[in-house]
Structure formats: C-alpha cells, structure tokens
Amino acid sequence: MNKSELIDAMAASAGITKAAAKLALESFLESVEGTLQKGGRVSLVGFGSWSVSKRAAREGRNPQTGKTIKIAAKNVVKFKAGAELEGSVNKK
Template structure:
C-alpha cells in the first residue's frame, strides 16, 4: 500500500473527504518526524513504537574494488511492533 492508497482507505473508513484524510495523515507523520528529530520516542500501545538510535562510524568495503572506505556515523529510526500487531500477523 502506498501513501495515496492509504489516504483513500482512511477516507473510506472514516467517512471523510480525501483532502481531510490527507491532511490528517500528513499531520500524523509530521508529528512523528518532529518528535524523533528532537530525540524523543513515539509509542502507540498495541501497534508499536518508533525511536532514534545512533549508528557508530565504521569501516566498510567497496564491493567493486575491494577498497576500504569510511562509513560515517548517523542516526537511524527503529520500529518495534507492539504485541497486538504481532499477534494479528501471527494468527
């Protein structure tokens, strides 16, 4: 499912216009992004939680030439599924 299909599904399920569904989805995603940028954690009980983790700098290898390269440190987003979501997937 892509973003436009999700917007269509939200609009149909909630009985609202696609424009309102798009605005709601963009607000939801923007608030998650903003919280993660501040180093926070977003938790939706039963669904899952998003958090930010720091990946340390490391040495890597260019697969074509075999040369060693430096891979810079960076922040990565982690998602851990909640118990209800995992249960729904493993019925």
Template sequence: MNKSELIDAMAASAGITKAAAKLALESFLDNVGGTLKKGGRVSLVGFGSWSVSKRAAREGRNPQTGKTIKIAAKNVVKFKAGAELDGAVNKK
C-alpha cells in the first residue's frame, strides 16, 4: 500500500473526503517526524512505538574494491510493533 492508497482507505473507512484524509495523514507524519527529530519517542498503545537510536561511527569495506572506508555516526529510527499489531500479523 502506498501513500495515495492509504489516503483512499482512510477516507473510505472514516467517511471523510480524500483531502481531509490527506491532511490528517500529513499532520500525523509531520508530528511523528518532528518528535523523533527532537530525540523524543512516539508510542501508540497496541500498534507500536518509534524511537531514535544513535549508531556509532565504524569502519566498513567497499565491496567492489575491498578498500576500508569510514562510515559516519548517525541517528537511526527504530520501530517496535505493539502486541496487537504483532498478533494481527502473526495470526494463523
């Protein structure tokens, strides 16, 4: 499912216009991104939580040449699925 398909599904299930669903989705994404950018955590009980973790600088190898390269430190976003989402995905 891509963004436009998600907007269509949200509009249909909530009984709102596609424009309102698009605005709601963009607001959600902006708020999650803004919170994570500040180093915060976003948690939706049952669905999951997003957090930011620091990845240390390290050395790697260029697979084509085998030469050692330096990989810079950076922040990475982590998502941990909640129990309800995990159960829905793994339901048999």
C-alpha cells in the first residue's frame, strides 16, 4: 500500500473526503517527524512505537575494492511493533 492508497482507505473507513484524509495523514506524519527530530519517542499502544537511536561511527569495507572506509555516526529511526499488531499479522 502506498500513500495514495492509504489516503483512499482512510477516507473510505472514516467516511470523510480524500482531502480531509490526506490532511490528517500529513499532520500525523509531521507530528511524528517533529517529535523524532527532537529526540522524543512516539508510542501508539497496541500498534507500536518509533524512537531514535544513535549509531556510532565505524569502519567498513568497500565491497568492490576491499579498502577500509570510515562510516560516519548518524541517528536512525527504529520501529517496534506492538503486541496487538504482531498478533494480528501472525493469525493463522
């Protein structure tokens, strides 16, 4: 499912216009992004949580040449699925 398909599904499920669904989705994404940029955590009980983790600088290898390269430190976004989401995906 891509973004436009998600907007269509949200609009149909909630009985709202596609424009309203698009605005709601974009507002949600901006809020999550803003919180993560500040180093915060977003948690939706039953669905999952997003957090930011720091990845240290390290050395790696260029697979084509085999030379050692330096990989810079960076922040990465992590998502951990909630129990209800995992349960619904693993139903038989």
